[in-house]
Amino acid sequence: MKTLLRLLLKSQHQRKRSEPAQTEKGMTLVELLVGAIMAFLIITPMLGFVVDMLNTDRREQVKSNTEQDLQAAVDFIAQDLSQAIYIYDNKAINVGTATNPAIRNQLPENGNPNRIPILVFWKRQQIKNSVPINPTVTAKPNTCDANPGQCNDTYVLSLVAYYQFKDNDVTWCQPLGGTCPTRIARYEIRDGVKNPSTLAYYPVAETTTGQRKDPAFNEKFDPSKPTQNVTEVGELLNTQSTATKPEVLVNYIDNSTVNVPAPPDCKTTLGVIDPPAPAPALTQTDLLTADRSTNSFYACVDTSKNIARVTIRGNSLRRLQADANYDANKSAYFPTATVQVQGIGAVGK
Numbered sequence: 001m002k003t004l005l006r007l008l009l010k011s012q013h014q015r016k017r018s019e020p021a022q023t024e025k026g027m028t029l030v031e032l033l034v035g036a037i038m039a040f041l042i043i044t045p046m047l048g049f050v051v052d053m054l055n056t057d058r059r060e061q062v063k064s065n066t067e068q069d070l071q072a073a074v075d076f077i078a079q080d081l082s083q084a085i086y087i088y089d090n091k092a093i094n095v096g097t098a099t100n101p102a103i104r105n106q107l108p109e110n111g112n113p114n115r116i117p118i119l120v121f122w123k124r125q126q127i128k129n130s131v132p133i134n135p136t137v138t139a140k141p142n143t144c145d146a147n148p149g150q151c152n153d154t155y156v157l158s159l160v161a162y163y164q165f166k167d168n169d170v171t172w173c174q175p176l177g178g179t180c181p182t183r184i185a186r187y188e189i190r191d192g193v194k195n196p197s198t199l200a201y202y203p204v205a206e207t208t209t210g211q212r213k214d215p216a217f218n219e220k221f222d223p224s225k226p227t228q229n230v231t232e233v234g235e236l237l238n239t240q241s242t243a244t245k246p247e248v249l250v251n252y253i254d255n256s257t258v259n260v261p262a263p264p265d266c267k268t269t270l271g272v273i274d275p276p277a278p279a280p281a282l283t284q285t286d287l288l289t290a291d292r293s294t295n296s297f298y299a300c301v302d303t304s305k306n307i308a309r310v311t312i313r314g315n316s317l318r319r320l321q322a323d324a325n326y327d328a329n330k331s332a333y334f335p336t337a338t339v340q341v342q343g344i345g346a347v348g349k
Contacts, residue, residue, distance in 0.1 A: 063333055066316035070337035073250040084343030086226050087121040087308050089301040090289040106230040108187050108243040114166040116291050119299045125158040130193045130211050140206040141193050156191040164297045172251050178322030182253040185246035189216045216241040254296040254315040256326035266300035309340040
């Protein structure tokens with residue numbers, strides 16, 4: 001019996017050793033195709049999710065940047081307006097009367113329909129360390145910094161104008177294509193430092209550029225007659241005048257013209273009280289200065305109280321795409337900033 005078992009086991013072992021080794025199988029084309037389809041079905045939604053997250057993050061980033069830019073702009077305007085002694089309303093800028101014509105033709109960019117004055121006012125501009133205390137000493141306005149203690153600060157009048165620029169300048173229109181965004185630019189035309197003893201301007205050789213009268217400043221201007229002699233009109237295009245050198249305050253202001261929000265009623269927001277009869281009642285046209293097609297930068301002004309309420313609406317989507325018109329359903333991407341300021345009203349207040 002034992003011998004028979006040994007023979008059977010030996011025979012079975014030899015048969016297994018004599019059989020050829022089995023070849024290992026690979027993946028068939030069908031299996032590869034099924035695997036590729038499964039990977040596609042899994043990876044494609046994930047890629048779409050990642051791309052959507054990146055786009056959302058980018059939109060939120062430009063939205064945040066636009067909000068910060070607008071806030072910085074209104075803060076700057078508020079600081080500027082706080083020194084205002086006279087603010088022009090729309091009637092003074094663009095409408096006028098028979099006895100007081102509009103001042104539009106006395107401002108920079110007169111006749112340019114794509115550069116619109118929105119906020120115009122006179123302010124007291126401080127010129128630090130510019131007037132010698134004792135006119136007999138060697139210190140002159142241009143040497144005051146080198147002679148500490150020998151000079152005082154002084155104040156001069158400045159005409160400030162904020163404009164909405166709507167021209168398609170490629171420098172400010174990125175990405176290219178579609179309707180370019182608008183931008184806000186600032187002009188300042190300033191008087192020069194005068195000798196307190198003679199009330200005459202210091203000679204050019206004794207002053208720096210910032211201490212000299214701008215060529216477009218009109219020495220005949222009288223604050224009691226604010227619509228007359230506003231500027232030296234013939235000097236507005238003088239290459240030495242700041243009237244030819246606007247400073248851009250902020251870009252990517254909305255340039256949409258369809259379904260844009262309307263400005264509020266200026267009489268309500270400012271609490272304007274109509275003058276007693278027989279003087280005519282004030283209207284929205286008198287108080288509101290705006291580009292009436294976009295309403296993205298406007299000012300409500302009550303000249304009698306020296307108050308201005310300024311509103312700016314940006315367009316953050318325009319930083320990413322050319323076709324970014326206003327959409328009420330995406331109003332968060334069209335942030336708005338508003339500031340209301342009352343000027344000092346008069347010198348010394």
